[in-house]
Amino acid sequence: ILNVEQSPQSLHVQEGDSTNFTCSFPSSNFYALHWYRWETAKSPEALFVMTLNGDEKKKGRISATLNTKEGYSYLYIKGSQPEDSATYLCAAILYGQNFVFGPGTRLSVLP
Amino acid sequence: DGGITQSPKYLFRKEGQNVTLSCEQNLNHDAMYWYRQDPGQGLRLIYYSQIVNDFQKGDIAEGYSVSREKKESFPLTVTSAQKNPTAFYLCASSIDSRSPLHFGNGTRLTVT
Numbered sequence A: 001i002l003n004v005e006q007s008p009q010s011l012h013v014q015e016g017d018s019t020n021f022t023c024s025f026p027s028s029n030f031y032a033l034h035w036y037r038w039e040t041a042k043s044p045e046a047l048f049v050m051t052l053n054g055d056e057k058k059k060g061r062i063s064a065t066l067n068t069k070e071g072y073s074y075l076y077i078k079g080s081q082p083e084d085s086a087t088y089l090c091a092a093i094l095y096g097q098n099f100v101f102g103p104g105t106r107l108s109v110l111p
Numbered sequence B: 001d002g003g004i005t006q007s008p009k010y011l012f013r014k015e016g017q018n019v020t021l022s023c024e025q026n027l028n029h030d031a032m033y034w035y036r037q038d039p040g041q042g043l044r045l046i047y048y049s050q051i052v053n054d055f056q057k058g059d060i061a062e063g064y065s066v067s068r069e070k071k072e073s074f075p076l077t078v079t080s081a082q083k084n085p086t087a088f089y090l091c092a093s094s095i096d097s098r099s100p101l102h103f104g105n106g107t108r109l110t111v112t
Helices: none
Strands: A005-007 A010-014 A019-024 A030-038 A045-050 A056-057 A062-067 A072-077 A087-095 A105-110 B006-009 B010-013 B018-024 B031-037 B044-051 B054-057 B064-066 B074-080 B087-094 B108-112
Touching: A005 A087, A010 A019, A010 B018, A019 A087, A019 A105, A045 A056, A045 B087, B006 B087, B010 B018, B018 B031, B018 B087, B018 B108, B044 B064, B074 B087
Parallel strands: A010 A105, B010 B108
Antiparallel strands: A005 A019, A019 A072, A030 A045, A030 A087, A056 A062, A062 A072, A087 A105, B006 B018, B018 B074, B031 B044, B031 B087, B044 B054, B064 B074, B087 B108
16 A cells, blocks of 8 residues: 655644645655645645646645655645644555545644 | 535444445536545545446445445445444545545544
């Protein structure tokens, strides 16, 4: 079974701080990587779908990069706001396999 | 509005009873999935279906069963054979097996 890791497990930042966290996955037979945001009492929502090495995606203050050769993706949040508080999940897909989710990074943004 | 609906939100059962969790979507998606979440772990795939009348086991299918008689519906039965059924269950759908997942709000099952 493909192993996907995320770090840190949890993170507390002050409002206005920028932050980033990591998703690691096996680099062989890579197909795609998804990032999801999961707010409390809501369902996970897709943020980014990334497939190519060197991909950079951006949505407002949130951006992500992908390195398929070394098997990692970074998610960045610029100028964190309390509404960014959520668990951020990554899911990797290898050829011939289904999504495998990491355990998530729980972000708390303190006002 | 299109979406994916899971019911009920909370479910309590006695040990030894089978229980069925509902998942309905009106997004016209072909693929549907069931995941289980336990504290400190990522979402783990129980079963998935890429098309009506077809489904495959995921990583932790033992003690579970599913059906896919209609495109819109993918119910999950937690049988008495599942050793640790208490968990949070998420249903998801997608256009195909590689597209982003759309999730329901989940069902929290407690078995005592």
